Amino acid sequence: MGEAPEGYSGAGFFATSFEKVIGLARANSLWPLPFATSCCGIEFMATMGSTYDISRFGSERPSFSPRQADILLVMGTIAKKMGPVVKQVYEQMAEPKWVVAVGACATSGGIFDTYSVLQGIDRVVPVDVYVPGCPPRPEQILDGLMRVQDLAKNESLRRRHSPEYQALLASYNIK
Amino acid sequence: MDSVDLIYKAIYILVIFGITLLIATYSTYFERKIAAFIQDRVGPNRAGPMGLLQPLADAGKLFFKEEFIPGKANKVLFILGPGIAMLVASMSSAVIPFGDMLIVGGREVYLQAIEVNIGVLYIFGVVSLGVYGLMIGGWASNNKFSLLGAIRAASQNISYELAMGLSLIAVLMLSGSLSLRVIAEQQAGFNWNIWYQPLGFLIFLVCAFAETNRTPFDLPESEAELIGGYHTEYSSMKLGMYLFAEYINIFVVSAVMSTLYFGAYNFPFMENLRNAFSDPVLGNNVVTLVGVAVMFAKIFAFIFFFMWVRWTLPRFRYDQLMKLGWNILIPLAILNILLTGGGILLKDYLF
Amino acid sequence: MTDSLFFFLASLTLLCALMVVISKNPVYSVIFLILTFFTISAHYILLNAQFLAAVNIIVYAGAIMVLFLFVLMFINSGKNAQGKTKGVLSKVAGAIAGGLLFLVLIAALKDVQLEAVNPDTYDSQVGMVKNLGQVLFTKYMLPFQLVAVLFLVAMVGAVMIGKREAGEQNF
Amino acid sequence: MTFSERMYLPAIAQGLGITLKHFFKKKATINYPEETRQRSDIWRGLHVLKRDENGAERCTACGLCAVACPAEAITMTAGERKTGEEHLYREEKYAVTYEVNMLRCIFCGLCEEACPKAAIFLQDDKIAPARYERDEFIYGKDRLVEPLKTTETK
Amino acid sequence: MELTNENVLGKLIAQFGEENIFDAYDPDGIMTFTTTRENIIALIQYLYDDKDLQVQFLTTMAGVHFPDHKDKELCMMYQLHSLRHNYRLRIKVFIPSKDPVLPTLTNIYAAANWMEREAYDFYGFIFTGHPNLTRILNIEEMEYHPMLKQYPLEDLTREDKIDTFFGR
Amino acid sequence: MATDKKTAEVDQLQEFRDNLDLKLQDPKNQNLTTLNLGPTHPATHGIFQNILQMDGEIIMDAVPTIGYIHRAFEKIAERRPFYQITPLTDRMNYCSSPINNMGYHMTVEKLLGIDIPKRAQYIRVIMMELARISDHLICNSILGVDSGAFTGFLYVMQEREHIYDIYEEVCGARLTTNMGRIGGMERDLSPKALHLIGEFLKRFPKVWAEFEKMLTRNRIFIDRTVGVGAISAERALSYGFTGPNLRATGVDYDVRVMNPYSSYDDFEFEIPVGAKGDTYDRYLVRNEEVWQSLKIIEQAYKNLPEGSYHADAPHYYLPPKQEVYRSMEALIYHFKIVMGEINAPKGEVYHSVEGGNGELGFYLISDGGRTPYRLHFRRPCFIYYQAYTEMIKGGQLADAILTLSSLNVIAGELDA
Structure with a gap:
């Protein structure tokens, strides 16, 4: 038995192009769950506003129900009191799901290096994209969204069942 | 009914079903575009040219999203809910006459899936069942927000069905028939019911908004209060079916309104157009086809209106909604019946 | 064709009706009851009484059962009721009562003779809206109006009772 | 409420009129990323460590920026300039490493204000991009220092 | 009566006595004086009821911690405002940190409820008679009162900084 | 002072609420549903x-x-030099951060005894009033969003972008402005900024009038808001309400008039008051305040005095960069200020400004060190939210949501 030519091994050609199509569909229909706690949430409003218009990316339907959301946009300070809530919301989301940490507070705690603030949400949930800034400009939030789109486009349909992914979730004690 | 007719009916039903689905799918696109345009934005424009593939992207995503049934939910009913919503919604377009009669190869072909002599009642009955989808789904989710949404949906639909039925009766008094085809035929040319029933139409319009759960009557799913209402716990395609059912309902209600009040496929000067052709068959077919186009134009106008209103008005509160339904619309509808009856008697007396 | 359809529908009706009684969860009962109404409506259509069929669905399935479901959802008694088991006495009493009813029904139906329809004089339009209306407003005018008044009275009474229950503000 | 307001319809019609007017209005949207919005010249964007006219780094590792930073996002180590490195560093002391943690940074501009040598600037034409990994946000000197201007172009 | 600092102070001293109204001074135009915890509620009630003063608005309450003051470690500052006369005044009560008990103000001002809970959360003041004295901002499981000077500000799990430069 | 306007409706509502407790004890009413609103409910803008x-x-x-989102502002403030607290205040009420900035600066200036030149004061007034507009327009348009009318929100958000443009031209950031310094402004108004303000003054009234047209007299909106979440003036005062929410109950308390700061006494403006203290009144008061703010900005813009944009206080205000490069003295001051080695005098100060939401107070104790010994913020949102429970009792779920948005509770300020 000879070796399969490159690109034809593993998942078949149709499977991969099918994955691509689904990836494209997902990328263009990312419904955000705006977990807006503070300042960055206000900038997210600006992102939803007419001038920046997040709907161009197909993401203008904010799903406040975690079941229906595709990306968790954590915007603003997450206090230690809030940490478990973030985790719970993440657990309630249906796969595939991505997490974007927007702004200094959500990514690292920012200037709030205090006893009550969680120093970055990646301590409770796995984060896919970090957006710096305090608060980031709407451009930067859109930038983060496009990074997620890139992820979605290139993600294998089977990634969510892979042992690596399970291990990642396990390391956060999720499910 | 011979076999050719059966085949034709089957094809026609398929076509209507396809068109319904297509329109429902693209309604989401138009909703987003219209919302965007009203709000000085451009709306989806990155999925395909002008964002035209946006509904497909949504559908594709929803299909491949994780099926999720909450642990405490009632599994059977949880799945049944969106199914009922979808089934009921797509059943109702069966009796709507989308066009008059085509003459193909000497055979008269009516552009209507099923002619029932109680078409109006059929639609009314089917629409009244639509609420089960929401109720069962909301209840089965075992979530308080969903339950509240379900309860709101139930009481709202029942209340507004009454006013809707009463406003319909006035139309039926005018037409003397329950068949949608007959009602459509009576409005030939520019003899539309809206000229005789402006008040009835207004009531029907308001009730149509309420029955389809659109702003300002979108209490069952009002985002700011109930998060998603009855579909809070739904993900993936089950959610898709709910959203789909909503848009199909809009389409059907628009079609019904066009049929009942705006002359269905009739348009002014259709007789002149018919007579302009020397060949009566050709004339008839051209008029019918133009009629179909006119019908869809009316439907689209209504769909646009639905969206336009949605992005303009605030929503009611639960008790205000009930008050509007019971204290204002129903008395008005009864008044309308009396006025119509009086008018008919007066007309008989005078002429 | 019509016969087999009838038997199919009849058995379906009976099955659904049985399920209404058997189901433990009241919400299931209501749903089966709705299904029963549907099959009964189908019977009406078989009998060429389309108006009745439509009204049956609109009024019973579309409105009354919605209210039933509504109430059930509110009290959400499904879970509480499941735990309770009824005493032996009530079971026996139920069985006896049911059996007696069955007996009475059989006794009543035993001697009934169906009048054959004369195909020559049978009017297939008898169940249609127009005829129905005509009959109601001519032959059965008085009973019809009486029933209407009765309904009105019942409705007013229901509203009064409902109001007195709920709000101290109005009365 | 006046009678016409009680009737719902006039106000609704007025509202519908306004929204319809906007339907045909010119759209305010800026198609980011194809177009970018004009930012002001003093916009506080991504940091840059400036060089002087001769291409030498201005920073002398005095540490004022680190002190001034409310988020404690700047760290550096100072080093002595050796002979032969005058074209690289303007003063005798220079920053051997200079790191800004872009996740911590709140872009308040206090470092720029604190710098006595006009070395660190928040530039208006660049914004910190979103990235996938946390480590990528520690901006070292390789990414902070202004690239050397070649003689012919800017 | 014109409300000047002297007038009001005189009035209060006449009512409550020299030993209960002391350390009066005027750091920023707002009259500040100290009283004891036994008198604080009666004093505020008096200010509220008095026809001339009508000090009927509680602007804010703030705890302060002075670890160096022996037996007067904790201070509670009440700032009141007479909206009708636009006159502000500030009352302080010093209590030892071993016995951080104060009477509650919730019976006079509804606003005091959360302010007192905040003071409890931050400093550990115990307000007797408070309807629901629990932590308000921090998690219930927290074991210390974070605003006391001896506790660190920082989240001690932070890894990404080197302290040498910050001079703190 | 208080206008003592009362209406029977408010009394009725209050009575209804008082009776609620009795109803709760009634065994018939024990069968209540518990509903958890928040912390991630869409209508809790911010988190509670x-x-x-x-x-x-x-x-x-x-x-x-x-x-x-408790972030321990008061604790951080004890560990940071005075000038580094400015960015903190930005993040407190992030809808109107310049007011927080300026309020803090004025407090410190009061402690240090610095007098600010007229021009700087006027610039501050312009910025503060712009911030007030941006705060009120978010609040009122969010009220629309929560009642289901999304579109008006996006119309006024476009205008807020223009306010942000002005901020950007003044300080280089959009939201967390870090605008102004102790002793004045960070920089003078550039010609472009002036131009933008002029443009804004011309364009904004039309947009705002249109927004009002969409909601104010719409019966659905009126029905949703009139009598909803009402609170009487007495209860409001007892809760310590200030700002628009107090004025909606009929008490015309405004710090800008009662204790004028930053030359507010130079400007003519009115204080709008409501009567019933319900959601609709709060909406109307905020709407009217936007018009008044526009009037103030217009006056300040027309009469902007010449002069310096900062006080002559070399110990506290950073010398200009050019000086630092040249003069040794400036360099030393520069180092001292940045290192936080300039000690403030001992003392305690309370200063309050009329924030977007009400009396925003700063109580500062300095022990003569480089950092404040204690900095307490009087946060109006903290006070409003306390009354929220009482205000929603007896109402419906939909009312609770509108009441919340009309109170304009901002989580950053609430939790500090």
């Missing part, structure tokens, strides 16, 4: 939680929980 006891759609009781 309410556990509601519902009888059908009527709210019988509510238990609020806050602290979900």
Whole structure:
């Protein structure tokens, strides 16, 4: 038995192009769950506003129900009191799901290096994209969204069942 | 009914079903575009040219999203809910006459899936069942927000069905028939019911908004209060079916309104157009086809209106909604019946 | 064709009706009851009484059962009721009562003779809206109006009772 | 409420009129990323460590920026300039490493204000991009220092 | 009566006595004086009821911690405002940190409820008679009162900084 | 002072609420549903939680929980030099950060005894009033969003972008402005900024009038808001309400008039008051305040005096960069200020400004060190949210949501 030519091994050609199509569909229909706690949430409003218009990316339907959301946009300070809530919301989301940490507070705690603030949400949930800034400009939030789109486009349909992914979730004690 | 007719009916039903689905799918696109345009934005424009593939992207995503049934939910009913919503919604377009009669190869072909002599009642009955989808789904989710949404949906639909039925009766008094085809035929040319029933139409319009759960009557799913209402716990395609059912309902209600009040496929000067052709068959077919186009134009106008209103008005509160339904619309509808009856008697007396 | 359809529908009706009684969860009962109404409506259509069929669905399935479901959802008694088991006495009493009813029904139906329809004089339009209306407003005018008044009275009474229950503000 | 307001319809019609007017209005949207919005010249964007006219780094590792930073996002180590490195560093002391943690940074501009040598600037034409990994946000000197201007172009 | 600092102070001293109204001074135009915890509620009630003063608005309450003051470690500052006369005044009560008990103000001002809970959360003041004295901002499981000077500000799990430069 | 306007409706509502407790004890009403509103409910803009006891759609009781974004501002302020607290204040009420900035600066200036030149004061007034507009327009348009009318929100958000443009031209940031310094402004108004303000003054009234047209006289909106979440003036004062929410109850207390700061006494403006203290009144008061703010900006813009944009206080205000490069003295001051080695005098100060939401107070104790010994913020949102429970009792779920948005509770300020 000879070796399969490159690109034809593993998942078949149709499977991969099918994955691509689904990836494209997902990328263009990312419904955000705006977990807006503070300042960055206000900038997210600006992102939803007419001038920046997040709907161009197909993401203008904010799903406040975690079941229906595709990306968790954590915007603003997450206090230690809030940490478990973030985790719970993440657990309630249906796969595939991505997490974007927007702004200094959500990514690292920012200037709030205090006893009550969680120093970055990646301590409770796995984060896919970090957006710096305090608060980031709407451009930067859109930038983060496009990074997620890139992820979605290139993600294998089977990634969510892979042992690596399970291990990642396990390391956060999720499910 | 011979076999050719059966085949034709089957094809026609398929076509209507396809068109319904297509329109429902693209309604989401138009909703987003219209919302965007009203709000000085451009709306989806990155999925395909002008964002035209946006509904497909949504559908594709929803299909491949994780099926999720909450642990405490009632599994059977949880799945049944969106199914009922979808089934009921797509059943109702069966009796709507989308066009008059085509003459193909000497055979008269009516552009209507099923002619029932109680078409109006059929639609009314089917629409009244639509609420089960929401109720069962909301209840089965075992979530308080969903339950509240379900309860709101139930009481709202029942209340507004009454006013809707009463406003319909006035139309039926005018037409003397329950068949949608007959009602459509009576409005030939520019003899539309809206000229005789402006008040009835207004009531029907308001009730149509309420029955389809659109702003300002979108209490069952009002985002700011109930998060998603009855579909809070739904993900993936089950959610898709709910959203789909909503848009199909809009389409059907628009079609019904066009049929009942705006002359269905009739348009002014259709007789002149018919007579302009020397060949009566050709004339008839051209008029019918133009009629179909006119019908869809009316439907689209209504769909646009639905969206336009949605992005303009605030929503009611639960008790205000009930008050509007019971204290204002129903008395008005009864008044309308009396006025119509009086008018008919007066007309008989005078002429 | 019509016969087999009838038997199919009849058995379906009976099955659904049985399920209404058997189901433990009241919400299931209501749903089966709705299904029963549907099959009964189908019977009406078989009998060429389309108006009745439509009204049956609109009024019973579309409105009354919605209210039933509504109430059930509110009290959400499904879970509480499941735990309770009824005493032996009530079971026996139920069985006896049911059996007696069955007996009475059989006794009543035993001697009934169906009048054959004369195909020559049978009017297939008898169940249609127009005829129905005509009959109601001519032959059965008085009973019809009486029933209407009765309904009105019942409705007013229901509203009064409902109001007195709920709000101290109005009365 | 006046009678016409009680009737719902006039106000609704007025509202519908306004929204319809906007339907045909010119759209305010800026198609980011194809177009970018004009930012002001003093916009506080991504940091840059400036060089002087001769291409030498201005920073002398005095540490004022680190002190001034409310988020404690700047760290550096100072080093002595050796002979032969005058074209690289303007003063005798220079920053051997200079790191800004872009996740911590709140872009308040206090470092720029604190710098006595006009070395660190928040530039208006660049914004910190979103990235996938946390480590990528520690901006070292390789990414902070202004690239050397070649003689012919800017 | 014109409300000047002297007038009001005189009035209060006449009512409550020299030993209960002391350390009066005027750091920023707002009259500040100290009283004891036994008198604080009666004093505020008096200010509220008095026809001339009508000090009927509680602007804010703030705890302060002075670890160096022996037996007067904790201070509670009440700032009141007479909206009708636009006159502000500030009352302080010093209590030892071993016995951080104060009477509650919730019976006079509804606003005091959360302010007192905040003071409890931050400093550990115990307000007797408070309807629901629990932590308000921090998690219930927290074991210390974070605003006391001896506790660190920082989240001690932070890894990404080197302290040498910050001079703190 | 207080106008003592009362209406029978408010009294009735209050009575109804008082009776609620009796109803709760009634064994018939024990069958209540618990509904958890928040902390991630879409209508809690920002994060707080309410556990509601519902009888059908009527709210019988509510238990609020806050602290979900407690960030320990007061503790941080004890560990940072005075000038580094400016960025902190930005993040408190992020809808109107310049007011927070300026309020803090004025407090410190009061402590240090610095007098600010007229021009700087006027610039501050312009910025503060712009911030007030941006705060009120978010609040009122969010009220529309929560009642289902999304579009008006996006119309006024476009205008807020223009306010942000002005901020950007003045300080280089959009939201967390870090605008102004102790002793004045960071920089003078550039010609472009002046131009933008002029443009804004011309364009904004039309937009705002249109927004009002969409909602104010729409019966659905009126029905949704009139009589909803009402609070009487007495209760409001007892809760310590200030700002628009107090004025909606009919008390015309405004710090800008009662204790004028930053030459507010130079400008002519009115204080709008409501009567019933319900959601609709709060909406109207905010609407009118936007017009008044526009009037103030216009006056300040027309009469902008010449002069310096900062005080002559070399110990506290950073010398200009050019000086630092040249003069040794400036360099030393520069180092001292940045290192935080300039000690403030001992003392304690309270200063309050009329924030977007009400009296925003700063109580500062300095022990003569480089950092404040204690900095306490009087945060109006903290006070409003306390009354929220009382205001929603007896109303419906939908009312609770509108009441929340009309109170304009901002989580950053609430939790500090």
